[in-house]
Amino acid sequence: MKADIKQRWMDALRSGKYKQGRGYLHKDDSFCCLGVLCDVVATEIDLPVSQAADGEYRYGKEKNTSMLPPEVVAYAGLEHANPILLSYYNDHGTSFENIAKIIEAEL
Numbered sequence: 493m494k495a496d497i498k499q500r501w502m503d504a505l506r507s508g509k510y511k512q513g514r515g516y517l518h519k520d521d522s523f524c525c526l527g528v529l530c531d532v533v534a535t536e537i538d539l540p541v542s543q544a545a546d547g548e549y550r551y552g553k554e555k556n557t558s559m560l561p562p563e564v565v566a567y568a569g570l571e572h573a574n575p576i577l578l579s580y581y582n583d584h585g586t587s588f589e590n591i592a593k594i595i596e597a598e599l
Contacts, residue, residue, distance in 0.1 A: 493599045494569040501529050501568075502595055505588040514583045516557050518549040525582045525591045526560050527551075529568065537567050575599060 504510065505528055513522025517530055530551045534541055539561070542550050552561025559573040574580075576598045581591055 493575070497529075497533065497568045498595065498599055500532050502592040504528050504532050505592040505595075510588065512582070512588055516548050517551055517559075520547040524558075525578050525588060526574070528588070529560065530564055533564055533567055537563055539563055570599075 505525060510523045510528050510531075511521050513519055513524060513527075515524075517524050517527035523531065527549070530539065530541075533539065534551075539552060540555075542555070544550065548557055550557055552563045554561055556573075558579065560568075560570070560575075562573070565571075565573055576594065578591060578594070581594060586594075
C-alpha cells in the first residue's frame with residue numbers, strides 16, 4: 493500500500509470525523525473502515541459516488557457497496573478489495589482506532 497495514502501487513511505479513522513457503521517461502505521452518515529478510505533481518495537481519483545434511495549452509497553464504475561472498488565484498490569496500491577479482511581473486523585465490532593492499528597501493522 494502507498495505510504496501516504498495509508499497514513500491519511502489511519503489519520504481519518506482516528507479523527508473522530510467518521511461514525512462507524514456495519515455491512516456497507518457508507519450509508520447515511522455511517523462508514524465502514526473501507527468506506528473511509530473511499531472518502532479519503534474519492535476526489536483525488538474522481539471516483540463516481542452516488543446515493544441510493546435507501547441511503548446507501550455506491551462507489552466506482554461498478555457501484556460497489558461493500559468492498560473497495562477497483563479504482564480505489566489500484567490507486568492505493570492494494571492487492572485486494574478487502575485487505576487483511578478489514579470488513580470482517582469492522583462488521584464484528586472492532587473500533588476504528590483498533591482497525592487503524594491493524595492497518596499500521598499489517599499493510
